[in-house]
Structures are given as C-alpha cells and as structure tokens.
Amino acid sequence: MAPPQAFNTPEFRRSDGPGQHNAASAWDDGFTGDGVTIAVVDTGIDPDSPEFAGRISPASTDIYGSRGIEGPDDHGTLVSLVAAAARNGTGVVGMAFDSTILAIRADEPGSCGGDNPEDPSTECGFLDSAIADSIDHAVANDAKVINISLGGPGGITQALRSAVTNAVNAGVLVVVAAGNDGRGELTTFAEMLGDAGNGGVIIVGSVDEDYTISDFSNRAGANPQYFLAARGDRICCVYEDGEIFVDEEGFVFLYSGTSFAAPQVAGAAALLAQAFPHLTGNQIAEILLETAFDAGAAGDDSVYGRGILNVARAFQPVGTTQIAGETTALALADSTAVASPAMGDAFSAASIQTLVTDRYQRAFSTDLAGTLRGADIPERLHGAVGQGACHISGGSSRASVAFSIDASGRQPPRAEILLLQSEDADRARVLAARVALRLSPNTQLGFTYRQSADGLVAGMQGRDRPAFMIAASGTDDDGMLAMADSAVALRRQVGDWGLTVSAQTGSTISAAAERRAAQLRGQRVEEDLASFALSLDRQFGAFDIATSLTWTAEDSTVLGARFHEGFGLAGSDTVFIDTDLGWRFADNWRLGAAYRQGFTRLRSAPLLADGSGLSSNAWSFDLQRSGVFAANDRLALRISQPLRVASGGLDLNLPTSFSYDTLTAEYGVQRLSLSPGGREVTGELAWIGPIWGGSAAASLFLRHEPGHYADAADDVGAALRWSRRF
Known part of the structure; x- marks a missing residue:
C-alpha cells in the first residue's frame, strides 16, 4: 500500500515497520498515538534524545529506585524508537510517533554485560519480581499498552502471572517478544505470559522485509492463537547523541530481534487506542490478530500464528456493521438500496454521509452512496x-x-x-x-x-x-x-x-x-x-x-x-x-x-x-x-x-x-x-x-x-x- 504523499518522506522511508505494516493510512486519518501511553519495560531510555522530546512520561522510573531511567545499553532506547520515534524530519519515525513513553528500567543491578545493540537479545538480566512490579507501575500510571521485549527460557512466578492478569483485567494490552532462539515453539516464559493474559497478551515474532519469518525468531508452534509477526529484522538504525550513528566509512548499523518486532505491534495498538478510546486491551488484541495479513499456511499456523501485522486493515470495520445506534446489520459490501425504474439514474449523484459501527462499537465514517444500485433499464x-x-x-x-x-x-x-x-x-x-x-x-x-x-x-x-x-x-x-x-x-x-x-x-x-x-x-x-x-x-x-x-x-x-x-x-x-x-x-x-x-x-x-x-x-x-x-x-x-x-x-x-x-x-x-x-x-x-x-x-x-x-x-x-x- 503506497503511503499518503504527506508521509512519503526520507524519514519515513528509512523507518522499517511503518511502511511495511501500512501505518501511514492511520496517520492520514489523524491517529498518531497522541494521548496514549506505552510502557516500555526494559533497560531504560535515553532521556536526552530529541526523538522523545516532551513525550517521556514523568512517571518513568527505575523499578529498583535509585539509578535513573538511562540504562547501561541502548536496548530500551531502540525499542522505544521503533514504537514512538518522533516525526521530526530526521532519523527514523516510530509507529506511534506522538505517543508518550513510560520508560521503566527493570534490569537487575549489575547484570548487564555492556552496550551491544547488534545482539538480537539483551545481555541484561531481569527478575520476575521486577517485571511484575514494572507491570503494576505501568497500570497505576495509566499505560494503555505495555511492551516487554525481554524474557527467558524458564517459567514465570505466580506474582508475574498475577501482574499480567491484573493488567489485562484493567483494560491494558501486554505485548511480549517471542524470543530469538529460532525455535519451532515459544519459550515457556512467553507461553505462560500468553496464557496468563487470557486474550489480552500478544506474543510477537519477527519477519524480514520480504515478510518471511526471521531465522532467529521463535515460531508460534502450538500457540498460534495469540502469536503475531512484525518487522524485527535489520531495523534502521543505531543512534548516538540523538542522531543516526554513521561510522568513519559511512556505514550505519542495523539491529535485529523479536525485541524490535514487539514495539511495532505496541505502536499499532497505541494508534487504535487513540482512535477508539473505549477499546479494552483484549479487544485491541483481537482486532490486531483478526486483521493480520495471512502468511504461511492458510489460516492460523505454527509459524506465523495469526499472521503479519496490518495496521490499515485493523482500522477497517471488523465483523457485522450497522448504522451507528441501530441494531440491524448493514454490511458495507451489500447494496443498501435498489432504485425502481421511475428513479432512473437518481443514485448516480447521491451522497449519504453517515457513521457505521462494527463488532467492537467502533464508528467509521462512510458514504453509503457507493452501495446504492441504480434501476435496471427496462428492456x-x-x-x-x-x-x-x-x-x-x-x-x-x-x-x-x-x-x-x-x-x-x-x-x-x-x-x-x-x-x-x-x-x-x-x-x-x-x-x-x-x-x-x-x-x-x-x-x-x-x-x-x-x-x-x-x-x-x-x-x-x-x-x-x-x-x-x-x-x-x-x-x-x-x-x-x-x-x-x-x-x-x-x-x-x-x-x-x-x-x-x-x-x-x-x-x-x-x-x-x-x-x-x-x-x-x-x-x-x-x-x-x-x-x-x-x-x-x-x-x-x-x-x-x-x-x-x-x-x-x-x-x-x-x-x-x-x-x-x-x-x-x-x-x-x-x-x-x-x-x-x-x-x-x-x-x-x-x-x-x-x-x-x-x-x-x-x-x-x-x-x-x-x-x-x-x-x-x-x-x-x-x-x-x-x-x-x-x-x-x-x-x-x-x-x-x-x-x-x-x-x-x-x-x-x-x-x-x-x-x-x-x-x-x-x-x-x-x-x-x-x-x-x-x-x-x-x-x-x-x-x-x-x-x-x-x-x-x-x-x-x-x-x-x-x-x-x-x-x-x-x-x-x-x-x-x-x-x-x-
């Protein structure tokens, strides 16, 4: 889908994700994430980056309380860039570029091995208790979406399970990276988080620029019901001092991982949350999963799960539609009227601007004139x-x-x-x-x-x-x-x-x-x-x-x-x-x-x-x-x-x-x-x-x-x- 001309800029073309997942169609309708808070539970954020100027929540915190929000590596910053980098004409633009980032630094003190953004997985350690506390903090500070681009091979504690369940019950969507082990199944960590969410958690795998599952990405396996794929392969670009870093030979550095596929989905969720503020996290998850582009085997499959993120389709009606406020189904693919011979071509110049609502009570502006059928010419x-x-x-x-x-x-x-x-x-x-x-x-x-x-x-x-x-x-x-x-x-x-x-x-x-x-x-x-x-x-x-x-x-x-x-x-x-x-x-x-x-x-x-x-x-x-x-x-x-x-x-x-x-x-x-x-x-x-x-x-x-x-x-x-x- 070609982006609207206003968004087809060098900044947009450098950004891996918004174009591939058709986000510009939502932007063109005025939905950019404004007013929606995305909590990023990670290694913190670069508070001085112009890509987040004025959009880092004052509730951002180090969950351990004393280190500040700027972490030991760029992992959390890069995740936040994918979700919400500003549309400012430089660098890259994030999926929800006007959203607010609630940065929650949750890495275990002393566990990080260094700054290595090209590594598909963070080297920092994260305790279940810190992740659970971070989720609770995000919910308490009005986050609508929580992005967790981290994980481990083992299971999760009851405290973390309860934190996820409570967040979903509060109407929050939780987005989790699938992991980078190249497995045919989810890790136990991701699977247990998905199960704890009861429909309000999306596990995200990675695809490349050709919409092919990345070699390093874990697959949906036996859990396609909450698995969604998004661009996480060779993402532009590593930043230094608030700008794209270019080395002495003129090269830029790309990064890969399901860690960066997850914020594509989190950003898309923020766009939906702005456009339709009544939606719960469960409903946003359902919409994103149901409207995904089908890939791999037809229907749900063990590789791509429900499919690949498609923002444009997520902003179209889902299920039965009806005129807003009414109860009788009126499908937009149907003819809403068939003229009689006495009316001839009357419908050719008609316009019926109105609103229809879908299964999720989302209102969409439409002109029903396109569904009017003129009279057949009598033979x-x-x-x-x-x-x-x-x-x-x-x-x-x-x-x-x-x-x-x-x-x-x-x-x-x-x-x-x-x-x-x-x-x-x-x-x-x-x-x-x-x-x-x-x-x-x-x-x-x-x-x-x-x-x-x-x-x-x-x-x-x-x-x-x-x-x-x-x-x-x-x-x-x-x-x-x-x-x-x-x-x-x-x-x-x-x-x-x-x-x-x-x-x-x-x-x-x-x-x-x-x-x-x-x-x-x-x-x-x-x-x-x-x-x-x-x-x-x-x-x-x-x-x-x-x-x-x-x-x-x-x-x-x-x-x-x-x-x-x-x-x-x-x-x-x-x-x-x-x-x-x-x-x-x-x-x-x-x-x-x-x-x-x-x-x-x-x-x-x-x-x-x-x-x-x-x-x-x-x-x-x-x-x-x-x-x-x-x-x-x-x-x-x-x-x-x-x-x-x-x-x-x-x-x-x-x-x-x-x-x-x-x-x-x-x-x-x-x-x-x-x-x-x-x-x-x-x-x-x-x-x-x-x-x-x-x-x-x-x-x-x-x-x-x-x-x-x-x-x-x-x-x-x-x-x-x-x-x-x-």
Whole structure:
C-alpha cells in the first residue's frame, strides 16, 4: 500500500515497520498515538534524545529506585524508537510517533554485560519480581499498552502471572517478544505470559522485509492463537547523541530481534487506542490478530500464528456493521438500496454521509452512496415479442374466460391471466379480464390472476386505445417492477357515467443485491403491495374520458425501490390521479392523451425525518388512423414519458457523530434525492392488421435517455410479430 504523499518522506522511508505494516493510512486519518501511553519495560531510555522530546512520561522510573531511567545499553532506547520515534524530519519515525513513553528500567543491578545493540537479545538480566512490579507501575500510571521485549527460557512466578492478569483485567494490552532462539515453539516464559493474559497478551515474532519469518525468531508452534509477526529484522538504525550513528566509512548499523518486532505491534495498538478510546486491551488484541495479513499456511499456523501485522486493515470495520445506534446489520459490501425504474439514474449523484459501527462499537465514517444500485433499464422489446405463450379464450354475451399456457418449453404449463395486446386489447372490451361476468345490463364483475387491475378495468370500460409494443400509455405505468397476483373489479353504469371500483394484490420485485446470505445471492426479493382504485368514465359524442384515483400500499418498498433493512423503513403509500382522453375528430381518426400524477408518502420510521415524499408523473400523446391498408388495420404514433420521479426524496435522520464515552450517536438529516437526471421520452410508430391468415404487428421506435438515464445511448429499433389462432 503506497503511503499518503504527506508521509512519503526520507524519514519515513528509512523507518522499517511503518511502511511495511501500512501505518501511514492511520496517520492520514489523524491517529498518531497522541494521548496514549506505552510502557516500555526494559533497560531504560535515553532521556536526552530529541526523538522523545516532551513525550517521556514523568512517571518513568527505575523499578529498583535509585539509578535513573538511562540504562547501561541502548536496548530500551531502540525499542522505544521503533514504537514512538518522533516525526521530526530526521532519523527514523516510530509507529506511534506522538505517543508518550513510560520508560521503566527493570534490569537487575549489575547484570548487564555492556552496550551491544547488534545482539538480537539483551545481555541484561531481569527478575520476575521486577517485571511484575514494572507491570503494576505501568497500570497505576495509566499505560494503555505495555511492551516487554525481554524474557527467558524458564517459567514465570505466580506474582508475574498475577501482574499480567491484573493488567489485562484493567483494560491494558501486554505485548511480549517471542524470543530469538529460532525455535519451532515459544519459550515457556512467553507461553505462560500468553496464557496468563487470557486474550489480552500478544506474543510477537519477527519477519524480514520480504515478510518471511526471521531465522532467529521463535515460531508460534502450538500457540498460534495469540502469536503475531512484525518487522524485527535489520531495523534502521543505531543512534548516538540523538542522531543516526554513521561510522568513519559511512556505514550505519542495523539491529535485529523479536525485541524490535514487539514495539511495532505496541505502536499499532497505541494508534487504535487513540482512535477508539473505549477499546479494552483484549479487544485491541483481537482486532490486531483478526486483521493480520495471512502468511504461511492458510489460516492460523505454527509459524506465523495469526499472521503479519496490518495496521490499515485493523482500522477497517471488523465483523457485522450497522448504522451507528441501530441494531440491524448493514454490511458495507451489500447494496443498501435498489432504485425502481421511475428513479432512473437518481443514485448516480447521491451522497449519504453517515457513521457505521462494527463488532467492537467502533464508528467509521462512510458514504453509503457507493452501495446504492441504480434501476435496471427496462428492456421493453423483449417483453413485447419474447413471450412464447399459447392463448385460449372463449365465452358468451354473459361470461368470458381467457387464459394462457407457456409454449416456450422453459416452464411447466400453468394457467395464467393473458395480458391482451395488439388487436385483442380492442376486440376484447369486456374480455380484457380472464374471467368476466355481466351480472345485469348495467353491472359487470371481473377477476384476474397474474394480471393487473388496470387491464381489467380498461376492458370493462371498453376503451378504444391503440396498442403499442414499446410505448406505454401514461396511465398504465406505475414506475416499478411489480407482479400482480390477483385483481377484482366491479363496474356499474349510472346514467351516462360508468363507475368502477377495483382492488389488486401483488408484489414488487427487485434484485437481491443485498447479499445478506449466500442462499439469497442471485435470487429475487419480493415485497407485498396492494392497491385500491375508483374510476369514472363517460362518452361525450366524439370524446371519451376516463379518470381514476388509485391508492397503492407497499409493505417495505418506496415506489418500487427497495432499501436495506438497516434503514428501518416501514413502506410507503402512493396516490395516483389518472386522466385518459380521446377525440375522434374524423372518420377513422383518433387523437388521445393520458396523464398520471403520483404522490408518494413514506410511513413513519425511526431514521426517517419529516418531509420525505415523492412527486411523479407520466404522460402520453397518440394519433391513430384505422383502415390504412385494409379495413381492419391501424397505424398509430405515440410519444410518451414513462413514470418518472419529478421531485422529492428521503430525509434520512442519520448519525453524524459518535461518543465513545456513552457509545451513542448524534443525528442529522440528510436528503437522498430520488429524482433522476435523465428523462426517457419514447416515440413509436406502430401498425397492426391481418395478414397471411393471422395477425401481424410492426413497430419502429426510439427511446431517448432510456430508463431515465441521462448518459444512456438512444435505444432505436424495429420489431415484427405475427401470430395465428388455431
């Protein structure tokens, strides 16, 4: 991962660890360890080094009480450099360069053999009692992380075990070097510390610049569960008088050891502790281990344990995510919304800035716009000519029945309501429904299965409208992908007016883009809807008019758009007002116009603010000439706009900030516009008539900005269809 430009400096490139473990991504977000104390239990520190200026805790101490914090060798100083060297443009930079170092000198008096930083292990001796006292001192002085880059081949005392356990119980993370014996197993010392931590201790082995386990490093062995690897091989550089030491021949000295891999992890832990101050040491350990880069054998293994430190991944959500303050899972890899055709490209310019929390109640800023999926552009030609069904109908003056059976061979035959098109739509009149009954001269009753109530009502009203393959009437488009289950309509002629009441049940259909579970992937998601309508129609000489009021109730969707359960939406209600006009201004000529106006309101929901709603419309104009080439043929032209959201959207009450003290979110309103930038306008020239003993239809069409996508290429085409009754 390339570091942000602001951090890609010579100082950064000299530093072995931050670049290799992707720390700069956390730095770029402002997390540098500021305010976090790392306790380094070691041989002390160089208090005069400019790399720690102003950042050595006043609680730093010699655990034996009288020698001061500057030790007999550079081991403790080098460990501290890896963890926290300043970002000052010189030398190297540490993993958590703004953190505070609590230096605890714990070497046994008189035990150190000399200053030899190139030796992978310190030559000083450390008593368990001194280490235990140092841990207690670190906890008492608010250290969040304790680094122990020392050890021994033997076991540990009960006092040291208790000190580690108490530190972990106090919320502190303990980081321990794995040791430099090149063993296939941990030392007893490291293993016992890991066990004492009960999940709050990380044992750290060393890898080189190629992410290969170092020859000298002890391996995870039978304890991969708390083993993590980090750069500890050939680390730059030895310091003298606060600067990188260069010998007379111009060489610098590198140092190696798991002692220096451990502070890479301790520094990473400090970054997490600053960013997410509510985390315990156990949780930080879990995050670092779970987000490690997998190395060696897949999964946990006996060499690399849980893997290699990856700071960038540790700063990404872990486990199930949800909108902050909510409980329903919302995975950032899922689609959080699927638009309906009426919304077209509305999501292309959307922005939904909010906060999500992960398994550890860590809040992350995200723009959910990247998880919104625009509507699929409807392929109207396929629906017009690709049916492959056999249609059967029959009846008398009092009753009629029509049904279709699949003839494509792709599905088992089943009874299905016939969506009458072309000349059948005009001939059928009453027969527009699959079962139609005339109860009296002025009363009709109809039922459908798998057909909308619109076609049923149109048949009862006897509307003489031209049939087109592509361009729908303005009053026939509800702007959503939906499937009717059943419909019923009752029409009564009252004087010159026809009054029709109808009802329909069905479901909206949207792609299962929310991969909530593997078994849903690639399937369809259905949501219930129901509609109720009241219609009036009348003839005025050469004029005819039909108008209706329709209420559509959607259980979970919004004008056919499906939103992730994480938003907690409770469905919507839409009222459509329709007007359909016709004028026979001359023999064999008819001029028609249709307009639909929709108003959608969302039902109350926790994340929905007042004012959410949509306004939508559709329209069409058509001109028809009958008897063009034969007595029963027709030629018609239609210009139409499918239903389109004209204005409005969702006012979402979403988290804008998160308190780690109370683990609660504060909210602000964000507008998600559902009005597309594109506008589909369809033109179609259609002919229909008898030919070769059957019925033929031909169409030339142009769809400008199809699907209401502003950048979509025009859809231009032609279609021919021929059918015959048997």
